[in-house]
Amino acid sequence: MKEHQVKLKILKELSQGGFHSGEELGQALGISRAAVSKHIQGIQQWGVDIFRIQGKGYQLAKPLQLLDESVLKQTLSAPLELIPIIDSTNQYLMDQLPELQSGSVCVSEYQAKGRGRRGRQWVSPFGANLYLSMYWRLDAGMAAAMGLSLVVGVAIVEALESLGIDGVKLKWPNDLYYDDKKLAGILVEMSGQAGGAAHLVIGMGMNLAMSDTVEGIDQPWTSLSHATSKTIDRNQLVIAFIQAWQNALLDYEMMGLTGFVERWNRHDNFVGRQVKLLMGHRDVEGTLRGIDAQGAVLIETDQGVQAFIGGEISLRKV
Secondary structure (H helix, E strand, O other), rough: HHHHHHHHHHHHOOOOOEEHHHHHHHHHHHHHHHHHHHHHHHHHHHOOOOOEOOOEEEEEOOOOOOOOOOHHHHHHOOOEEEOOOEEOHHHHHHHHHOOOHHHEEEEEEOOOOOHHHHHHHHHOOOOOOOEEEEEEOOOOOHHHHOOHHHHHEEEHHHHHHHHOOOEEEEEEOOOEEEOEEEEEEEEEEOOOOOOOEEEEEEEEEEEEOOOOOOOOOOOOOHHHOOOOOOOHHHHHHHHHHHHHHHHHHHHHHHHHHHHHHHHHHEEEEEOOOOOEEEEEEEEEEEEEEEEEOOOEEEEEOOOOOEEEEOOOOOEOOO
């Protein structure tokens, strides 16, 4: 973390807006102009767009609101760590499991090794998105954790609606969509032993205002800024999501998926639409009919409505 302190201080200065000369930044941080230039290059490698004009200095290409740990902790009761630069928020919590209190949260500005479902890379530029993970102890055990990504997805959409952001939809089993493009992904990882509690780490990466030039994404994607004309307050989003997750997980402990099926189906991006389910060497095409009480996706084919769950299943629109 120490090796990033200077870069983070430069970003804090730049986030105030306007131009900042290399000399001004160097004096504020006690380093040379050449060192400032080197740190700027490192910041750009995090995916932050900074430009320089001779005689004026450096400026962010677009406004950047940094997460504020003090603001988050003032509102939230959950134990929370803001680690601006991290390999993976999920992995950080997985490594800390024996010491964590249920409900503990890790938030980051940049993930060097962000990952999605099935080990895929999750592109994680600095400050453009949200990277959030929560640890939850589920005393009912690992078998009871089936469908947890569905519960979290519902909580996210409803939290956005409470902030006046409508139109975000769900894609089974762990994605959020807007305008038929991927907006966010949920990754639930767990550990535990038979007969014991399940230790769950629930992670989410959501695009907020990601540059259109970002590379390494293998499917159509969008950002939350396209879903609303309002200024997106990243700190308030984190607060809303954490509170929504906590409430949804407590509800899930009490009643399982029963209370979430209708809520999911109401927001399902593909209900009533033709889809293809990819299951290894087998494909199933039909009309999507939502999910059932076990969290299985329902596909209507010529053979009737069939339920599919778990495994290497991938949903695609036809």
